[in-house]
Amino acid sequence: DAPSQTLAEAAPFPIGFAVSPASIKSNAPYRQTVIQEATSITADVAMKPSRISPQKGIYNVDVADQLIEFARSQKKRVHGHTLVWYIDTSPNWLKQIRDSTDLESTLQTYIQTVGTHFKGKVASWDVVNEAVDNNRGAIRKDSLNTVGKTLFNVGKILGDDYVARMFQYAHKADPNARLFYNDYGQETRPAKLSAIVNMANDFKRRGIPIHGLGLQMHISIDTPNEGIENAIRKSAETGLLIHISELDIAMNPGKKKDFAETPELLEKQYQKYKFVVSTYKKIVPASQQFGITLWGVDDGTSWIPGFCQCLDAALPFDANFGKKRAYQGFLDGLK
Ligand code: G3I
Numbered sequence: 001d002a003p004s005q006t007l008a009e010a011a012p013f014p015i016g017f018a019v020s021p022a023s024i025k026s027n028a029p030y031r032q033t034v035i036q037e038a039t040s041i042t043a044d045v046a047m048k049p050s051r052i053s054p055q056k057g058i059y060n061v062d063v064a065d066q067l068i069e070f071a072r073s074q075k076k077r078v079h080g081h082t083l084v085w086y087i088d089t090s091p092n093w094l095k096q097i098r099d100s101t102d103l104e105s106t107l108q109t110y111i112q113t114v115g116t117h118f119k120g121k122v123a124s125w126d127v128v129n130e131a132v133d134n135n136r137g138a139i140r141k142d143s144l145n146t147v148g149k150t151l152f153n154v155g156k157i158l159g160d161d162y163v164a165r166m167f168q169y170a171h172k173a174d175p176n177a178r179l180f181y182n183d184y185g186q187e188t189r190p191a192k193l194s195a196i197v198n199m200a201n202d203f204k205r206r207g208i209p210i211h212g213l214g215l216q217m218h219i220s221i222d223t224p225n226e227g228i229e230n231a232i233r234k235s236a237e238t239g240l241l242i243h244i245s246e247l248d249i250a251m252n253p254g255k256k257k258d259f260a261e262t263p264e265l266l267e268k269q270y271q272k273y274k275f276v277v278s279t280y281k282k283i284v285p286a287s288q289q290f291g292i293t294l295w296g297v298d299d300g301t302s303w304i305p306g307f308c309q310c311l312d313a314a315l316p317f318d319a320n321f322g323k324k325r326a327y328q329g330f331l332d333g334l335k
Pocket of ligand 1: 044045048129184216246303
């Protein structure tokens with residue numbers, strides 16, 4: 001049977017998609033799907049520092065502003081992503097800074113300028129993205145050797161407590177925005193999960209303005225349910241808002257070249273979507289449910305195949321915007 005409700009209609013909390021403004025403009029079924037199914041949107045790259053400030057002192061906000069205008073006209077919430085990210089989405093000019101005083105004031109100015117520009121237009125920000133190391137659960141301080149290609153190591157230059165200061169800058173720029181710390185892999189990396197939870201509790205004790213935790217949740221059909229539940233539960237115990245901020249569920253975690261979708265894999269994906277959504281709904285108190293955002297709209301435009309150099313189909317909509325079993329899994333998880 002065809003589902004009778006959209007995700008937005010069925011959910012008691014916001015449902016989001018990460019979107020590309022170009023696809024919203026040029027791809028009618030993509031736009032239609034966002035309009036019908038979502039109540040919240042996140043820009044997939046358009047609000048990252050590399051797009052907003054490709055050169056020092058230059059701020060290109062036009063694309064983001066157009067997306068925000070689309071959201072406003074369609075009455076969708078906008079979640080800002082992201083003010084600070086150590087990785088390659090930071091513009092090259094910023095990655096070249098080595099002096100801690102210079103870097104601190106540059107980031108402060110960036111956050112002040114961008115936060116002020118989008119004030120009242122975004123509900124929330126991922127203030128710092130992916131600052132915690134995968135295994136040790138410490139603030140990332142990777143070598144600076146690869147700067148210019150991949151890493152921009154703000155943790156190494158500014159020290160562990162930079163994350164707290166970025167939240168203070170963001171709060172000053174937009175006192176009404178809900179401020180999130182966003183990261184991935186909490187469901188399979190216990191040291192990372194505890195480090196994030198401890199950091200959040202420490203911020204609360206010290207009066208650092210943090211309001212939420214984003215669990216990206218880029219998982220697969222093989223990700224153990226216990227880990228997913230544990231990550232959601234421990235994060236929710238902080239009392240902060242919880243955003244499943246970048247959900248997708250890969251069917252080809254082994255990145256096999258001969259991957260083919262089978263009814264069995266689609267069924268596993270159905271089960272996993274249902275599990276994530278029902279667990280979020282059950283475990284996170286309603287007052288802390290910031291919502292669930294899917295990282296992309298459809299399998300045809302998903303980031304995963306480009307990244308893994310393999311075939312995959314991790315979203316609830318197929319490349320023709322048809323509703324997959326995964327879509328029904330999402331709906332069943334909401335019941
Ligand atoms: O727009 C240009 C295009 O003009 C150019 O021809 C093309 C050739 O390389 O690149 C296009 O830009 C790409 C952009 O995505 C637009 O799709 C960038 O190279 C590419 O690096 C960028 O990748 C994005 C990645 O973050 C880095 O910013 C992915 O789309 C986006 O899905 C991904 O999102 C991240 C979250 O921000 C944080 N969590 C993980 C998640 C997945 O990696």
